[in-house]
Amino acid sequence: MRHFFTILGHEVRMLLVSPSTYIAAVAFLAFMGFIFAGILSEYSTTPQESSPAVAFFELFWVPVIFMVPLLTMKSISEERRLGTLETLLTTPVSTGEVVLGKYGAAYLLYLSLWAGTGGLFFILHRFTQDSFLLDLGPLLGGYLFIAVSGLLFVAVGIFASSLSRNQAVAGILGVVLLFGLIIGTQLLSGVATINLEVFAPVKAGLEYTRVFQHLEDFSRGIVDTRQLLFYVSATCLTLVCSVLGLEVKLIHS
Amino acid sequence: MSDSTPAIAVSHLVKNYAGVTAVSNISFSVAKGEILGFLGPNGAGKSTTMRILTGFLPATSGSVEICGHSVATDTAAVKRIIGYMPENNPLPEDMRVSEYLYYRGRLKEMGRRQLGPRIDELLELCDLKRVRHRIIGKLSKGFRQRIGIAEAILAEPPVIIMDEPTIGLDPHQILIVRDLIARLRGRMTVIISSHILPEIEMTCDRVLIINQGRVVASGEPAALKRELLGRARYAVEIMAESADLAGVISAIEPSLEITSETTPDAEGFRTFELSAEHDSDFSEALMGALATDDRFRLRALSRDNPTLEDVFLAATKRSWDVVDRAANDRKNDPLKSKISK
Numbered sequence: 001m002r003h004f005f006t007i008l009g010h011e012v013r014m015l016l017v018s019p020s021t022y023i024a025a026v027a028f029l030a031f032m033g034f035i036f037a038g039i040l041s042e043y044s045t046t047p048q049e050s051s052p053a054v055a056f057f058e059l060f061w062v063p064v065i066f067m068v069p070l071l072t073m074k075s076i077s078e079e080r081r082l083g084t085l086e087t088l089l090t091t092p093v094s095t096g097e098v099v100l101g102k103y104g105a106a107y108l109l110y111l112s113l114w115a116g117t118g119g120l121f122f123i124l125h126r127f128t129q130d131s132f133l134l135d136l137g138p139l140l141g142g143y144l145f146i147a148v149s150g151l152l153f154v155a156v157g158i159f160a161s162s163l164s165r166n167q168a169v170a171g172i173l174g175v176v177l178l179f180g181l182i183i184g185t186q187l188l189s190g191v192a193t194i195n196l197e198v199f200a201p202v203k204a205g206l207e208y209t210r211v212f213q214h215l216e217d218f219s220r221g222i223v224d225t226r227q228l229l230f231y232v233s234a235t236c237l238t239l240v241c242s243v244l245g246l247e248v249k250l251i252h253s
Numbered sequence: 254m255s256d257s258t259p260a261i262a263v264s265h266l267v268k269n270y271a272g273v274t275a276v277s278n279i280s281f282s283v284a285k286g287e288i289l290g291f292l293g294p295n296g297a298g299k300s301t302t303m304r305i306l307t308g309f310l311p312a313t314s315g316s317v318e319i320c321g322h323s324v325a326t327d328t329a330a331v332k333r334i335i336g337y338m339p340e341n342n343p344l345p346e347d348m349r350v351s352e353y354l355y356y357r358g359r360l361k362e363m364g365r366r367q368l369g370p371r372i373d374e375l376l377e378l379c380d381l382k383r384v385r386h387r388i389i390g391k392l393s394k395g396f397r398q399r400i401g402i403a404e405a406i407l408a409e410p411p412v413i414i415m416d417e418p419t420i421g422l423d424p425h426q427i428l429i430v431r432d433l434i435a436r437l438r439g440r441m442t443v444i445i446s447s448h449i450l451p452e453i454e455m456t457c458d459r460v461l462i463i464n465q466g467r468v469v470a471s472g473e474p475a476a477l478k479r480e481l482l483g484r485a486r487y488a489v490e491i492m493a494e495s496a497d498l499a500g501v502i503s504a505i506e507p508s509l510e511i512t513s514e515t516t517p518d519a520e521g522f523r524t525f526e527l528s529a530e531h532d533s534d535f536s537e538a539l540m541g542a543l544a545t546d547d548r549f550r551l552r553a554l555s556r557d558n559p560t561l562e563d564v565f566l567a568a569t570k571r572s573w574d575v576v577d578r579a580a581n582d583r584k585n586d587p588l589k590s591k592i593s594k
Contacts, residue, residue, distance in 0.1 A: 006359045018347065083343030087404075090307045090337045091360040092329055251311060252271075 003093045007101025011075075015109055028067060029116050035059055036120045051135035053121065054219050057142035061182045061211075064153050069174030071109055072157030073167045075102040076246060080165040089250070099158065099242045107154045114146050138219045145218035149211060152231050153178060155238035162245035182211045258321045260285045260412055260442035261306065266315035268301050268466075275301040277466035278315070283459075285411075286439045290457035291446035292565055298466040299446045300340045303416050306444070307337045319412055333362070336408065340416040342401035346390030350381060350400060353389060354407060361408040375403040380429055394421040402430060406437065413443045419452055431456050454561040462568045470568040477564045485534065486557040487527040491543060492517075492550040495525070501546060502527060505538045522552055 015021045039055045042048070048055070076099070079085040088098060125134045160174035161167075188194065189206045207213065214227045261283040268276040276298040283289045293299050304310040306317055308328040317324040319331045345353065351372055358368040376382045379399040384392055389400065402418055418434075419427050427449070434456050437443055447453050453460060454474050462470040462477075470477055491498065495514055502509045508530035515524045529535060536556050543551045 002362075003360060006356070010356050014347065082345070083339060083341060084345055086304075086309055086339045087337070087343060087357075088360070090309050090332060090335065090339075091357070092332045092362060093360055094329075250309070 001097070003097040004100050004104070007093070007097060008104045011101055011105030012108060015105060021109065024067075024070065025113055025116065028063060028113050029119075031063065032117045033120060035062070036117075040124070051138050052124070053135060053139040053142050056117075056120075057138070057145065057215060057219060058212075060142075060146060060149075060215065064150075065175055065178045065182065067113070068110065068150075068153045068157045068178060069160065069171045072102075072106045072154060072161050073171035073174060074161070075106060075158060076161040076242075077165055077167045077170045080249070081167075095243050095246050099162065099239060099246060103155060103158045103239060103242075106158060107150060110150050110154050111147060114143070114150070118143075137221050141218040141221050141223075142215075144223065145215050148218075148228060148231050149214065151235040152181075152238065155235045155242070156181065159238050159242040159245065162242040162249075185210045186212050258285075259283060259318075260287070260320055261444070262316075262318040263302075263306070264316050266302065266305065266317060267313045268298070268305060268310070269313045270301075274466055276305070276312075279463065279466070279468055280315075281461055281468060281471060283442055283444065285442055287459060288434065288438055288443045288445070288457045290453035290460045291444055291463070292450070292453060292460060292561075293446075293463040294569055297463050297569075299463065300416055302463070303337075303414050303444065303446065304339075306414055307335055308332055309337075334411050336405035336410040336413045338401045338405040338415040338418060342398055344389050344397055344400060346388075348389055349386055350389060350392075350396075351376070351385045353400065354404060357404050358407055363408055371407065375407060378433060379403045380426075395423060395426045398422055399426065399430070402433065406433075406441075409441070411441055413437065413441050415443070415445050417446055417448065419447055419449055427452065450561040450565055460561070460564075462565060464569045469571065470564070474561055474564070477568075478559050478561075485529045485531070486512075486559075487536065487539065488553075488555050488557060489525045489527060489539070489543065489551070490522050490553040491525065492521045492523070492552075493525075493548060497548050498525060498543075501542055501549075502539065505542055506535055509535065522550075 036052075036056060039052050042055075043052060076085075079088065085098075089095065121134060121139060128134075156177050157174045160177055161170040163173060164170045185206055189203070189210055193199065194203050194206070208226070209230065214224075214230075217224055217227065259282040261281075263282065264280045266276055266279045267274070279298070279302060291299050291303070301310065305312045306319065306324065308324045308331050311325065320334055322330040322334070324331050348356070354372045354375065355368060358372065359365075363371070376385050379402060381396065381399055381403060384396055389397065392400075398418065398421055402415065405413055405415055405418075419430050422430060431452065434443060434445065438458075445453065445457065457474070459472065460470075460474050460477060461468060470480075472480070489498075495511060499511055502511075506529055509527055510529075511525050512528050513526045517523050527539075534556070536554065540551075540554055543549050543554070
C-alpha cells in the first residue's frame with residue numbers, strides 16, 4: 001500500500017499544478033451558482049415548503065453526470081495512450097495501487113469541488129439571517145449524500161477510463177453509465193409494468209438502488225446503513241472491475 | 254543465489270498475439286555484468302522479448318528468470334531488480350525533470366534521503382543539469398532520451414533493459430550514452446536493442462541477432478564476423494586482364510578467386526574484388542606478387558574489414574532463406590547449439 005500514497009500524492013500534485021483543474025472548478029462553481037440563484041428567485045416569488053438546500057441537492061445529478069466523467073476520463077486512458085502505463089507497471093507497483101491512487105485523487109477533487117458550493121450557502125446565510133433558508137439538517141444530509149454517493153460515481157468514471165485508451169470514448173461511456181445508474185433507475189421505477197406481481201423482486205431491488213430515494217432519506221436526516229453498504233460495496237466492485245479492465249488489456253495487448 | 258546464476262536466463266520463450274507469433278522459441282542467457290546487444294530488423298520481436306523480460310507482458314509459453322527469480326511467478330521481485338526504458342521512451346508531458354525522477358525513485362522504493370544526492374549525481378552524469386527545472390514536454394528528443402536512461406539506472410538495479418536508447422540522439426549525445434553504458438560494465442547487466450550497429454559493436458560484449466522471432470546468431474561481434482562472413486576479402490585496383498590475375502592469385506592461395514570486377518576507368522585501371530575461403534591474411538603475398546609482375550600495374554590493395562552491419566545482413570538474410578524454404582526444423586538448426594552457450 002506504500003505506493004498508493006506515492007501515486008495519490010503525485011496525482012493530487014499534478015491536479016494542483018494543472019490549470020485545467022482551476023478552469024473546471026470555476027466553471028463548476030459558476031454553473032452551481034446559476035442553479036442556486038434560480039432556486040432563490042423561485043423562493044422569492046412563491047412560498048415553498050422545503051428549504052433551498054433540499055431543492056439544490058435534488059439537482060445534484062446535473063453536475064454529476066457531466067462533471068465526473070470529465071474529471072476521471074483522463075486518468076487511466078491518458079497513461080495508456082502515452083505509454084507511461086508501461087513504465088509505471090514495470091516498477092514494483094501493482095495495478096490495484098495504480099487504480100486506487102488515481103481514484104483517490106479524483107475523489108478528493110470531486111469533494112473539494114462540492115465543498116466550494118458551501119460558499120453559496122454561506123453567502124445566503126450572511127445576507128438573509130433567515131433560519132428557514134439555512135436549515136442545517138438538510139444541508140448536512142445533502143453534503144453527506146454527495147460524499148457517500150460520490151464514492152460510487154467517481155469509481156464508475158474510473159472504470160470507464162480503464163476500458164479505453166481514447167479519452168472521448170471513456171468520457172462518453174462514463175456519462176452513459178452514470179445516466180443509467182442515476183436517471184435510469186428513476187425512470188424504470190416509474191414504468192407501470194414494474195408494479196405487476198411478477199416484477200415484485202425487481203421492484204424491491206430497484207427501490208434499494210434508487211439514487212433519488214437515497215438523496216431524499218439523507219436530506220431528511222435518515223442515514224440508513226443499507227444505503228451506505230450499497231455505495232461502499234458497489235464502489236469496491238467497480239474498482240475491482242477497473243483493475244480487471246486494466247489487466248485484461250495488458251494480457252491481450 | 255550463487256554467483257554462477259545467470260542474470261537473465263530465457264528458455265523456449267514463445268509469444269503469440271492473436272494468432273501471430275511474435276517470438277518463437279527463443280533461448281539465451283546473459284551472465285552477470287555482461288552487456289548484450291539485441292539486434293534484429295523491425296518486427297523481429299525485440300521489443301516483445303524485452304517487455305516479457307520486464308514482466309509487463311505475459312509469455313505464451315517458456316520461462317524467463319531474472320537473477321534466479323521467475324518472471325511469471327515472482328513478478329514483484331523481478332520488478333525490483335530491473336530498470337527498464339521502453340521503446341519510444343514515454344514520459345509524462347507536464348512534469349519537471351527533477352520532479353519526475355523523484356517520483357520514479359519513490360515508486361522504485363528508494364528512500365527520500367538517498368534520492369536527492371542520487372538525482373543530482375544522475376543529472377550530472379547524463380548532462381541534464383541545465384534542464385532540471387524544465388517541463389519534460391517542452392524538451393528536445395535528445396534530452397528526453399537521456400531522461401529515460403537516467404530513469405532506468407536511477408535505482409541502480411542489477412539488470413537494465415533499454416529498448417533503443419540511442420534513437421534520435423546526435424553524435425555527441427551518443428558518445429555520452431556510450432560512456433554511460435560503458436561505466437555500467439561489470440556492475441550491472443545490460444540489454445540494449447539498437448539499430449545503430451557501430452554503437453552496439455562498440456559497447457556490447459555479446460550480440461544476439463533475432464529475426465522472425467527466432468535467434469539467428471549469437472556471440473561476440475568478432476567471432477560472429479569470422480563465423481558468418483568467414484571469408485577474407487580484398488579490393489585491388491590494378492591494370493590487368495582478369496584471366497592473368499586469376500592465374501597469379503590462385504598460385505598464392507587455391508581458394509582465392511575474383512568475385513567481381515569493374516570496367517576499366519579512363520587510365521585503364523579496374524577494381525577487382527577477391528575473396529578467400531578462410532580468414533588468414535594474404536595481403537602481403539598478394540602485394541608482392543602483383544607488384545613485381547610486369548603484366549600488371551598495381552595502384553591499391555586493401556583488405557575489407559567487415560562491420561557488424563555485414564554480419565547483421567548476412568545473419569538475417571540467412572534466416573529469411575530458411576523461412577522461405579519453409580523447411581525450418583528447429584531441432585536440427587545448427588545455430589541452436591550456440592544459443593545455449
